[in-house]
Amino acid sequence: MVRRSFWLKIVSALVLFGAWQVAGMIPVSYAFPTFLESMSALARMAADGTLFTAYLETLRPLVVGVAISAFLGIGLGLWIGLSSRFDWLFSPIFIVMQAAPLAALIPLLVMAYGIGLTSKVFVVCIMAMPVIVLNTAGAVRNTPASLKEMGRSFLASDPEIIVKIIVPAASPVIFSGLRLGVSAGFIGAVLAELKITPTGVGDIITYSRSIADYPAMYAAIFSIILLAVLFLNLLERLEVYLFEGNVRGYASD
Amino acid sequence: MVMPQIKEVVDVPGAQEADNAVVARGISKTYGSVEALKNLTLEFPRGQLTSLLGPSGCGKTTLLKIIAGLLQPTAGEVEVNGKPVTGPGSDRAFVFQDFALLPWANVLRNAAFGLELRGVAKSEREAIAEKYIAEVGLKGFEKAYPHELSGGMRQRVGLARALAVDADVLLMDEPFSAVDEQTRRKFQEDLLNLVKHENKTFIFVTHSIEEAVYVSDQIAILLPRPSRVSEIIRPADLRHKNVDNIRRDPEYLDIVDSIWASLRSYVE
Numbered sequence: 001m002v003r004r005s006f007w008l009k010i011v012s013a014l015v016l017f018g019a020w021q022v023a024g025m026i027p028v029s030y031a032f033p034t035f036l037e038s039m040s041a042l043a044r045m046a047a048d049g050t051l052f053t054a055y056l057e058t059l060r061p062l063v064v065g066v067a068i069s070a071f072l073g074i075g076l077g078l079w080i081g082l083s084s085r086f087d088w089l090f091s092p093i094f095i096v097m098q099a100a101p102l103a104a105l106i107p108l109l110v111m112a113y114g115i116g117l118t119s120k121v122f123v124v125c126i127m128a129m130p131v132i133v134l135n136t137a138g139a140v141r142n143t144p145a146s147l148k149e150m151g152r153s154f155l156a157s158d159p160e161i162i163v164k165i166i167v168p169a170a171s172p173v174i175f176s177g178l179r180l181g182v183s184a185g186f187i188g189a190v191l192a193e194l195k196i197t198p199t200g201v202g203d204i205i206t207y208s209r210s211i212a213d214y215p216a217m218y219a220a221i222f223s224i225i226l227l228a229v230l231f232l233n234l235l236e237r238l239e240v241y242l243f244e245g246n247v248r249g250y251a252s253d
Numbered sequence: 254m255v256m257p258q259i260k261e262v263v264d265v266p267g268a269q270e271a272d273n274a275v276v277a278r279g280i281s282k283t284y285g286s287v288e289a290l291k292n293l294t295l296e297f298p299r300g301q302l303t304s305l306l307g308p309s310g311c312g313k314t315t316l317l318k319i320i321a322g323l324l325q326p327t328a329g330e331v332e333v334n335g336k337p338v339t340g341p342g343s344d345r346a347f348v349f350q351d352f353a354l355l356p357w358a359n360v361l362r363n364a365a366f367g368l369e370l371r372g373v374a375k376s377e378r379e380a381i382a383e384k385y386i387a388e389v390g391l392k393g394f395e396k397a398y399p400h401e402l403s404g405g406m407r408q409r410v411g412l413a414r415a416l417a418v419d420a421d422v423l424l425m426d427e428p429f430s431a432v433d434e435q436t437r438r439k440f441q442e443d444l445l446n447l448v449k450h451e452n453k454t455f456i457f458v459t460h461s462i463e464e465a466v467y468v469s470d471q472i473a474i475l476l477p478r479p480s481r482v483s484e485i486i487r488p489a490d491l492r493h494k495n496v497d498n499i500r501r502d503p504e505y506l507d508i509v510d511s512i513w514a515s516l517r518s519y520v521e
């Protein structure tokens with residue numbers, strides 16, 4: 001099973017890269033390099049260290065923002081899900097945040113917090129947090145009543161019901177919120193570097209476009225997608241490790 | 254107050270009548286405008302199995318949850334071992350109709366979950382749980398997850414969890430309604446053995462007349478509108494007969510028939 005899905009992933013990646021290569025060779029646009037050109041640009045930037053210094057810069061707001069969004073988002077989500085009063089108070093804020101056009105907010109953020117790390121962290125949080133909060137709150141609210149009742153009948157205290165029943169029962173949806181939030185956080189981090197100050201990977205993208213080095217530009221974009229995919233896979237591993245029966249249980253029930 | 258009419262199918266001479274593990278007195282429960290129970294009084298003799306039998310919607314689950322301390326009655330009170338019930342307690346354990354197993358926990362952890370909540374150390378509670386897992390016939394499945402088990406096996410886990418906490422009173426809400434007929438018959442036989450060998454009081458909700466007559470020491474027939482105990486039947490003589498022959502026994506068939514006669518007017 002595991003092996004087959006692994007090979008399927010490889011095959012789908014090969015098909016995608018093949019299509020990219022062909023599209024680049026036609027070419028679809030003079031600004032669209034082939035897959036192999038982009039990969040050699042990636043190798044060049046990795047070899048001369050450009051890529052690593054760039055990621056050192058980009059990862060800072062990303063990691064800080066995603067970490068804040070995950071902890072604060074899950075915490076707030078639990079709180080909102082457990083108390084109908086806070087649901088009424090906070091849910092609308094996050095629904096608005098999720099719908100807000102981020103590009104319009106960036107000038108406001110820059111005005112308030114300058115062009116430094118703080119603004120970029122904010123952008124990542126605005127992108128990542130709402131879906132984490134809303135998913136967590138929804139999942140908590142939908143905990144099967146019979147499981148909570150079972151806990152109470154076997155003398156669980158309220159904190160025990162939260163930790164041993166509500167959180168694990170909500171974990172599949174919390175994790176899917178985390179996955180969506182993290183992907184959005186990656187978008188936020190790059191967006192912040194494109195819109196606020198060109199640093200890190202955003203700088204590579206902006207700079208190589210300005211000198212028409214399209215392979216380098218696509219290489220940078222490719223690398224950030226690759227990193228996001230790797231990170232999401234890691235998150236999936238963590239979920240399987242923490243709640244083994246859950247992951248398989250909900251699929252077949 | 255509507256007094257239940259007690260029909261002794263066969264008189265058992267004995268004074269153990271006075272020893273009740275659970276007594277429900279004047280219980281009423283309303284949900285908004287729905288009157289689920291009205292002034293219900295019922296006694297549950299210690300060491301015996303009492304069935305609550307009645308059409309769906311007549312308040313069986315409500316009564317069981319009030320005894321469990323999961324619901325507060327609108328009026329009346331429940332005593333367990335002479336002490337009034339104010340909430341869930343260690344003297345009662347619940348077996349749920351939908352099993353209520355934790356999908357992320359294996360059989361061993363599920364069966365030990367009641368003990369885990371009571372703060373019993375891991376090695377100790379797992380040893381106890383293993384014993385009851387074997388007792389309900391699931392030896393070898395300790396590491397399996399609920400979704401890998403059949404409905405009948407899942408309910409055995411639920412039963413092991415309830416037995417493991419060693420409560421005096423076992424509350425079972427239609428425990429066999431979600432398992433297939435063959436498994437159900439096996440369960441009923443196993444339940445008779447449990448009642449005989451475990452020194453516990455069983456309160457058993459069912460909507461099956463045959464099941465109630467087969468397993469019960471005492472059957473309380475609940476009727477809706479207004480919800481009350483309409484009749485108490487004690488098929489005491491059946492309990493001394495060979496388990497294999499009960500279903501062919503004329504007395505068993507008579508009791509089933511008479512219960513059906515009193516219930517049929519409530520079934521559309």
Ligand SMILES: Nc1ncnc2c1ncn2[C@@H]1O[C@H](COP(=O)(O)OP(=O)(O)O)[C@@H](O)[C@H]1O
Binds near residue numbers: 308309310
């Ligand atoms: N939480 C609830 N809110 C409102 N009405 C309820 C609730 N639970 C049960 N009832 C009503 O109370 C009556 C008895 O329900 P229940 O105890 O579940 O019956 P039974 O278990 O005998 O089928 C039914 O009419 C049902 O609709």
Ligand SMILES: [Mg+2]
Binds near residue numbers: 313314315
């Ligand atoms: Mg019911």
